[in-house]
Amino acid sequence: MTTVTPFVGTPRSRVDGRAKVTGAARYAAEFDAPDLAHGWVVSSAVARGRIARIDTDAAMAMPGVLKIFTHENRPRTAWFDYKHRDQTAPPGHPFRPLYSDTILHSGQPIALVVAETLDIARDAASLVRVLYETEEHATDLAARRDTAYVPPKKRSGIKPPPKPRGDAPGAFTSAPVQVRQESRVPAEYHNPMEPHAATVVWKGKDGIVVHDKTQGAQNSQSYIASVFGLSPSKVQVVAPFVGGAFGSGLRPQYQVFLAVMAALELERSVRVSLTRDQMFTFGHRPETLQIVTLGAGRDGKLVSVQHDAVAETSRLEDYQEVVVNWSGLLYRCDNVALTYRLAQLDVSTPCDMRAPGATIGVFALEIAMDELAHATGIDPVELRLRNHTDRDQNEDKPFTSKELRACYAKGAERFGWSKRKPAPRSMREGSELVGYGFATGVWEAMMMKSSARATLTPDGRLTVATATADIGTGTYTILTQIAADALGVPMEKVTTLIGDSSLPTSPIEGGSWAAASSGAAVDAACRSVRDALIGLARGLEDSPLANIDPDRVTVRDGRVFLTADPDQGLAIDAVMAASGVDKIELEETVLPDPKTMLTHAAYTHSAVFAEVRVDEELGIVRVTRVVNAVAAGRILNPKTARSQILGGVVMGIGMALEEEALHDHKLGRVMNHNFAEYHIPVNADVPDIDVLFVEEHDDKVSPLGVKGLGEIGIVGTAAAIANAIFHATGKRVNDLPITVDKLLDEA
Structure with a gap:
């Protein structure tokens, strides 16, 4: 019998590598939308105090400026009445952009200029004038x-x-x-290659699609829904590729709040990207x-x-x-x-x-x-x-x-x-x-609780889906390897979907637990599909596998066959056609063993x-x-x-x-x-x-x-x-x- 080398445990090139080196992989600030407006953040120049006066008249007078949001005119949102706790928030009161005139630290966002183009927004932001009343600050830990x-x-x-x-x-x-x-x-300070950005696509009555730099699409979705009082069904967060994060994307950062706020108020798509300088203004x-x-x-x-x-x-x-x-x-x-x-x-x-x-x-x-x-x-x-x-x-x-x-x-x-x-x-x-x-x-x-879905079609193609992220660690690749081994199909026939809040629930990608958690969920889902496929084959009267002990059956290379006699078997498409099914789709959830913990x-x-x-x-x-x-x-x-x-x-x-x-x-x-x-x-x-x-x-x-x-x-x-x-x-x-x-x- 021919020995088959498993994919798991062997060195494999990244399945997303070609997309990344050719530019096909798109990041948060690279998604386009019709009628896209651009936001530019104005940052505080002092470390502690209050805004005594903020003058936006000159900036608003620039052609192409749509609106300038400050603490004086920001829309009322659910967040200002509700203390949201995301998956990674420490104890206390999370920072709320444009909440009041109080300055808590240098670089704090104090205004958002939204304009038809990025250049206009940036130029207009330079015209915003702020008068501060400063207070004594402390930034020296030793002192x-x-x-x-x-x-x-x-x-x-x-x-x-x-x-x-x-x-x-x-x-x-x-x-x-x-x-x-x-x-x-x-x-x-976090300085990944991709600075933090959010592109909010306005879908009218259908809600919004948010392309955010995040290590947890579902965490950002929960945050946005809670903050703005939206139904989760009206918010989809998509982050298929993340250009490095190291933890900076665990918690939703202020660019996503500002972008969503502006999109909801203006009822149009808005992008907010932070500059490299502004990457030094948060966690x-x-x-x-x-x-x-x-x-x-x-x-x-x-x-x-x-x-x-x-x-x-x-x-x-x-x-x-x-x-x-x-x-x-x-x-x-x-x-x-x-x-x-x-x-x-x-x-x-x-x-x-x-x-x-x-x-x-x-x-x-x-x-x-x-x-x-x-x-x-x-x-x-x-x-x-x-x-x-x-x-x-x-x-x-x-x-x-x-x-x-x-x-x-x-x-x-x-x-x-x-x-x-x-x-x-x-x-x-x-x-x-x-x-x-x-x-x-x-x-x-x-290891964290995680869910995954596996879908097998008659052509032998397998799609696995879970909401986890890939921040450059190779998540796409290892999940593809796990799925391919679990269902006996080549890696080329596996499509892995991640980084989308609409996919099966998974924890944020952090703590080195993604492989153990999402990997186990994908493995479980694929093995359930495999068992279901074998069950269909065993239920066919004319099948050479009819009523055979499942432990004696192998699924590999698009076929279901007897392990001891590979010639005795059926193609996947034949099994599914004879069983009258056009796909086998199952979802599984895995948890850490509480006894071991x-x-x-x-x-x-x-x-x-x-x-x-x-x-x-x-x-x-x-x-x-x-x-x-x-x-x-x-x-x-x-x-x-x-x-x-x-x-x-x-x-x-x-x-x-x-x-x-x-x-x-x-x-x-x-x-x-x-x-x-x-x-x-x-x-x-x-x-x-x-x-x-x-x-x-x-x-x-x-x-x-x-x-x-x-x-x-x-x-x-x-x-x-x-x-x-x-x-x-x-x-x-x-x-x-x-x-x-x-x-x-x-x-």
């Missing part, structure tokens, strides 16, 4: 540290730090080896200040872990992340105290940004662990092995699977870690100091190894090699999976060496709000990145054994680079990014 508070548990869906276990302060005091590390991770990774203290024996085994973090939030909402919890679960220690607080600033509410919380918290923990390795004279990898744990001590649960030891071993071998000389400044090549650094990565492995902890793990070279005189850092060994359960597509890790590592390089929102605290605003001054890695900054997937079987985490890869690539990367820089130079820089001035500073 507000003493005001930090513990957010009430009942107001958050985020896991608070666990209660202290043991006596961490006492154990630290008596520990033979003590390490204390303070660190700062600055605010980082971002919050600036965070941390202190990690570790106590250990001279053998390196931890006896005390204490981790405190203070993060920024806005005055509107208590935005929270799981920052410190990782320090209680990654390594074995019986005395742990973790604290997390917020400080309110006059900034926009932060939002999720690739591996929120873990990227920040694991950085602080892993540089402290590296310092502990240095203090004890123990190899950094060996130190982690001595403190390895098979249980999540925060919740006292075993892991569904954990191949972290294999990540350490395989990553170290591939990297050549054994060649590392322990002493800082002991390795060099020419004028450059060479450093090897290492860190552990960890991220939650989650109660009894086990599920995480993805990694080991990140980095090599840096530092010019001894100039302090210029080059990352020259990275090896990232990842244990993430079943890998659906090694090719797209590798791309996910590559993207995470590149963001980690930016976090370590370049990314930082620079605030002028006197003005209360970000000053480097452009790509010229907000630095992110470019091709020349990115070295050879070697990705290893460690084999890991997990029959508990999800029906497909999938853990997800979107976040794990960035977690630990910045710490590995920072640790490599310490090894190269002997200087420990904990204030990110690590720039030349900090390395040259002798203080």
Whole structure:
């Protein structure tokens, strides 16, 4: 019998690749509509206060200007009477554009100019004059540290730090080896290739179709319907392609509110696109200040872990992340105290940004662990092995699977870690100091309730549909692979539909749960269609499959046949024609196993190894090699999976060496709000990145054994680079990014 290679688990090129490289894939600001008007956002020039006067006369006098919306004339909407909570809103009162004359942060949208063309709208916006009454503002987290508070548990869906276990302060005091590390991770702003935009197509009595940059079409639909008091049946949100998001599209941003508001008021189609400058006026990774203290024996085994973090939030909402919890679960220690607080600033509410919380918290923990390795004279990898744990001590649960030891071993071998000389400044090549650094990565492995529909037609074509999104991660491709395997058809005969609120319910695309959730739903729907097809074949009197045990039947290559005798079977079209059906269409819903959620902890793990070279005189850092060994359960597509890790590592390089929102605290605003001054890695900054997937079987985490890869690539990367820089130079820089001035500073 011929062995058939499955699609799942093999490297496959993206099914949407051709559409993207040829321009056939359309993004939110690329959908056209008859009679399309354009909106331009006017942003606040102050950080706190109120609008004393806003003069729009000169702007309105420009030919082609249709209307200028401000807090003085904005239409009344349901939202101003109803506190909407979308799937990702933090506790508090979500920001409401044009709600009042109050200014909450610099760059806040204060007017929308709508005109016949984009050029007219932009020019008219420059004529809007605003008089402000300013108030004292605060944008410096360090200066507000003493005001930090513990957010009430009942107001958050985020896991608070666990209660202290043991006596961490006492154990630290008596520990033979003590390490204390303070660190700062600055605010980082989302800058995906596609800026946020919304095109609202007016359909009259049929409602509106909204093309929005979103990671959850149904989340945006719910938001729009709630805000504007519309029937959900009159709102369709479509986002087939998303040009990067990293979390910025989890929550509906203000461009979609403004576009819908204008379209409903003017009863015509409207587009609102944000500029690159305006991408710095909403959610971002919050600036965070941390202190990690570790106590250990001279053998390196931890006896005390204490981790405190203070993060920024806005005055509107208590935005929270799981920052410190990782320090209680990654390594074995019986005395742990973790604290997390917020400080309110006059900034926009932060939002999720690739591996929120873990990227920040694991950085602080892993540089402290590296310092502990240095203090004890123990190899950094060996130190982690001595403190390895098979249980999540925060919740006292075993892991569904954990191949972290294999990540350490395989990553170290591939990297050549054994060649590392322990002493800082002991390795060099020419004028450059060479450093090897290492860190552990960890991220939650989650699954959410999700639904999918599968439709099989007599020509053997299969269409699968679910409302999830593809933000560049390869969702189209892996869902196509899963469907093709489940129903035994070639990938070329599978059409995957996603990114549409009218499709079967799925969660927002985030948290690395899309593959496990939507993938399991697609698999279940396709297998139900397969079973129905076999049932039809078994019910045909003249069929060679009549009344055959379903377990003895295979569906593949457009046929239904006996597994032991492929010649005994029927073509799909023949089965359906004889059964009198023109399609088989079924929908299935999958949920995580509640028992597993109660009894086990599920995480993805990694080991990140980095090599840096530092010019001894100039302090210029080059990352020259990275090896990232990842244990993430079943890998659906090694090719797209590798791309996910590559993207995470590149963001980690930016976090370590370049990314930082620079605030002028006197003005209360970000000053480097452009790509010229907000630095992110470019091709020349990115070295050879070697990705290893460690084999890991997990029959508990999800029906497909999938853990997800979107976040794990960035977690630990910045710490590995920072640790490599310490090894190269002997200087420990904990204030990110690590720039030349900090390395040259002798203080």
